[in-house]
Amino acid sequence: MARLILFLLAFSLTALSMPTRWSADEAKFYSSISKEIQNIRKHGNDIRRPGCELSDLKLPQSSKPLPNIPGGQKLLAVAVGRGTQNYTCESESEKPTPRGALATLFDASCIAANYPQLLASLTNAALHLQQPEPFSNAPGAARMPVMGHHFFSNGTTAVFEAANMGASSVIKIEAVDAPQNSLPGVCGQLDGAVPWLFLESIPESTGKAKSIYRVNTAGGSPPKYCTGQPKEITVQYSAEYWFYG
Structure with a gap:
């Protein structure tokens, strides 16, 4: 139990070292951490699941x-992705064209297993934190270790590369709109949360993950039109990724 308390206290110390003017999403997240610390101190091991067991976790569902x-x-794993969705504008008369994404994947498996109520607010809190440097290994929100990275190998094939799962190359099979109450974005990029996705591996993929779900998205949608926009648009986003295989 002591290790668990120290684990959560590290989250809180991260918060205390940051500016005190938190966003509402950050305040909600760190308030949840405080409640978890109190529960652990009061109830001990009775309130947590053993280890980081994932077998009973339920994939989040949208209205569709x-x-x-x-x-x-x-x-296999649950990760929080933090990075950018990328778009191009060839002319002001067009709409932004998707050009893939670039994100760091932070391992949230143990948080999902033991503290699912924290996971539910983590993507919103993560979007308010500074974007990690591409392919860096610095810990993310709540001191989550880097699990891997997400990028695109071409216009349609996404790659999720993780040391413990290899590189899974996937394509989009289906998308549904993010819930209306999703965080639309931060820092003036308020055009909405990107859709939730079901991704499936292609035959050439060598990674363990055969299916990947992108859920609980925050931010990432481009402006509706290219008028007044630069040729290259990067939009901050975060999301949960659930890996199956």
Whole structure:
């Protein structure tokens, strides 16, 4: 139990070392951490799951569900992705064209297993924190260790690279709109949360993850039109990624 308390206290110390003018999302997240510390002190191990067991976790659902988890596949990991969705504008008369994404993947598996109520608010809190440097290994929100990185190998194929799962190359199979109460963005980029996705591995993929769900998104949508926009647009986003294989 002592280790768990220290783990959560590290989250709180991260908060105390930051400016005190938190966003509402950050305040909600750190308030949840405080409640977890109090619960652990009061109830001990009775309130937590053993280890980082993922078998009983339920994939978040929007009002319009994504396809079911393919039969025989099990949850391998849960990550919080923090980075940018990228777009281009060829002319002011067009709409922004998607040009992939670049994100750091932070391992949230143990948070998902033991503190799912924290996970639910973590992507919003993460979007208010500074974007990590591309392919850096610095810890993220709540001191989550880097699990890997997300990028695109071409216009349609996304790659999720993690040391413990290899590199999974996937394509989009289905998308549904993010819930209306999703965080639309930060720092003036308030055009909405990117859709939730069901991604499936291509035959050439060598990674363990065969299906990936992007859920609980925050930010990432581009302006509706290219008028007045630069040729290259990067929009801050965060999201949960659930890996199955």
